[in-house]
Every structure is written in C-alpha cells, then in structure tokens.
Amino acid sequence: MPQIVVGAAIVRRGMLLGARRSAPATLAGGWELPGGKVEPGESELAALVRECREELGIEITPGARVPGEWPLGPSLVLRVYLAEIVTGEPAPLEDHDELRWLGAADLFAVPWLPADVPAVTAVSALANLA
Numbered sequence: 001m002p003q004i005v006v007g008a009a010i011v012r013r014g015m016l017l018g019a020r021r022s023a024p025a026t027l028a029g030g031w032e033l034p035g036g037k038v039e040p041g042e043s044e045l046a047a048l049v050r051e052c053r054e055e056l057g058i059e060i061t062p063g064a065r066v067p068g069e070w071p072l073g074p075s076l077v078l079r080v081y082l083a084e085i086v087t088g089e090p091a092p093l094e095d096h097d098e099l100r101w102l103g104a105a106d107l108f109a110v111p112w113l114p115a116d117v118p119a120v121t122a123v124s125a126l127a128n129l130a
C-alpha cells in the first residue's frame with residue numbers, strides 16, 4: 001500500500017494557494033499544494049490540518065475531497081482536499097520559499113510538480129476559481 005500524501009487546495013476569494021518547495025534539491029523550485037505525509041494512526045484530515053499549521057502557520061477547515069488520486073512514484077500517492085482558512089495569514093514557514101495566490105487565468109503560470117498538474121486541473125473543476 002502506498003503511503004498517502006495529503007495536499008490542501010486552499011481557496012480564498014476564488015484564488016488557489018500554490019507553494020514553491022525549497023527542499024529537497026530534487027523538488028526545489030517546483031510548486032505544490034501545502035501538505036505532507038499522513039503519519040501512522042493519523043487521519044487524512046488531521047494530517048492536512050497539522051501540515052497547514054506547521055508549514056503555513058494557519059488554521060484551516062478541510063472541505064470536500066477532490067476526486068482522484070495521483071501517484072508520486074512507487075510508494076506515495078497524493079490525495080487532495082479543498083480547504084478554507086479559519087485564522088492566520090499563510091507564510092512560507094517550512095518547506096517553501098514562496099507562496100502565490102493563483103486565479104483561473106494564471107493557474108498554470110507556475111511550474112507545478114508533475115503530479116500536481118492533474119491534481120490542480122481536478123481542483124479547478126471543483127472549485128470556483130476567479
């Protein structure tokens with residue numbers, strides 16, 4: 001069974017939050033959805049909340065699962081949930097060096113990591129991006 005990585009599709013005022021990875025070197029510069037690996041015994045939603053707190057310094061409420069899942073190599077798989085910010089302003093505290101709010105017109109203006117291209121396409125089908 002592959003390990004699950006959860007990604008948060010944080011949408012505010014019709015814009016999706018993208019985050020540029022700063023590490024490891026093989027992924028640095030690629031854009032992704034904030035998130036990370038679900039820990040043993042942890043639910044996917046709890047992992048999503050924890051990762052957004054650690055990486056961005058925000059509290060989120062998870063919403064609907066975005067249909068689909070995207071393999072990240074042989075042992076990891078990405079699942080994505082919509083999310084709304086409850087408190088805080090996202091900052092690149094950990095794992096990222098830049099954040100950007102992306103609307104429908106510039107959704108693919110950043111170099112997403114490969115698995116995120118179909119994932120973000122699925123997000124755009126579900127969320128009402130401006």
Ligand SMILES: Nc1nc2c([nH]c(=O)n2[C@H]2C[C@H](O)[C@@H](COP(=O)(O)OP(=O)(O)OP(=O)(O)O)O2)c(=O)[nH]1
Nearest residue numbers: 005006007032033034035036037072078113115116
């Ligand atoms: N969080 C996240 N990771 C992604 C996305 N797309 C993608 O290919 N990945 C990859 C990058 C990493 O190899 C892996 C996630 O691992 P991570 O390093 O963010 O997870 P973590 O914070 O739990 O890390 P660690 O403590 O195990 O190092 O999935 C995405 O949209 N969000």
